[in-house]
Amino acid sequence: MKYGLIGYKGKMGNSIKKLMDEENHQLVYKLDKNIEEEIDIPQLIIDFSNKSLIDKVIEKTQKYKSKLIIGTTALEQKDIEKLKQISQNTAIIQSYNYSIGIQLLIKAAQMINKQTLNWDKEISEIHHRFKVDKPSGTAIMIKNSLDQEINITSKRLGNVFGEHEINFSSLEEIITIKHQALTRDVFARGVLKSVNYIKDKKNGYYTFKDVMEG
Numbered sequence: 001m002k003y004g005l006i007g008y009k010g011k012m013g014n015s016i017k018k019l020m021d022e023e024n025h026q027l028v029y030k031l032d033k034n035i036e037e038e039i040d041i042p043q044l045i046i047d048f049s050n051k052s053l054i055d056k057v058i059e060k061t062q063k064y065k066s067k068l069i070i071g072t073t074a075l076e077q078k079d080i081e082k083l084k085q086i087s088q089n090t091a092i093i094q095s096y097n098y099s100i101g102i103q104l105l106i107k108a109a110q111m112i113n114k115q116t117l118n119w120d121k122e123i124s125e126i127h128h129r130f131k132v133d134k135p136s137g138t139a140i141m142i143k144n145s146l147d148q149e150i151n152i153t154s155k156r157l158g159n160v161f162g163e164h165e166i167n168f169s170s171l172e173e174i175i176t177i178k179h180q181a182l183t184r185d186v187f188a189r190g191v192l193k194s195v196n197y198i199k200d201k202k203n204g205y206y207t208f209k210d211v212m213e214g
């Protein structure tokens, strides 16, 4: 598939390009801070850049009439609404976390949450020192999946790829569930899975949960 990569010089961009190359996809459009290169019309745009670029991402998706897989976090509700609007004319997959493990963690958390409604709950996340947004998009996604106000604490340490922990506590016991990303490739592999999912989709707004249940 001919694809474009926005944020292609970044940590995720590098990981995604490596895996897309292995699957013989062709990178025909690149956009990063100091470069824009168009070799051909991309059928799909993949965006792992920065929320400040969202209008440019939408503009390019509309210009090329391409499909879109977006992983950039810290989007505002108005940005999500714009993506849903343009998904009437193309297929879009949006997720703050493309790892299979986090989808399973959310399922487990929802099951536990149903049985512990009056328990104390806390979400904590740790990421590398270069991460510009706080809390992580994944922590927000977990909180939203439990549909209740839950405190989130964040740490920015070294080169941590992504750790998310949820604690459920009564006065007599604690349940802790945790996910650790050991490589950025875990997210890139979820993007590859999403590329195969979106191939035959005409239009619509999808999440990585839809891809997993595909």
Ligand SMILES: NC(=O)C1=CN([C@@H]2O[C@H](COP(=O)(O)OP(=O)(O)OC[C@H]3O[C@@H](n4cnc5c(N)ncnc54)[C@H](OP(=O)(O)O)[C@@H]3O)[C@@H](O)[C@H]2O)C=CC1
Pocket (backbone or CB within 6 Å): 006, 007, 008, 009, 010, 011, 012, 013, 031, 032, 033, 034, 048, 049, 050, 051, 052, 053, 070, 071, 072, 073, 074, 095, 096, 097, 098, 099, 133, 137, 187
């Ligand atoms: N959904 C998921 O599964 C995952 C999502 N993410 C998210 O993906 C995004 C990127 O993460 P990561 O790759 O670690 O970040 P990086 O900072 O390594 O990469 C971001 C890239 O986008 C470029 N960029 C940033 N701002 C602009 C701008 N205003 N104009 C043009 N280019 C810009 C950066 O260029 P420069 O380096 O020159 O600033 C860089 O090349 C983040 O939002 C992160 O939270 C990360 C991992 C997994």
Ligand SMILES: O=C(O)C1=N[C@H](C(=O)O)C[C@H](O)C1
Pocket (backbone or CB within 6 Å): 073, 096, 097, 127, 131, 135, 136, 137, 138, 139, 161, 162, 163
């Ligand atoms: O910036 C990162 O690295 C990550 N960001 C995403 C988030 O904000 O949840 C996903 C993952 O945890 C890695």
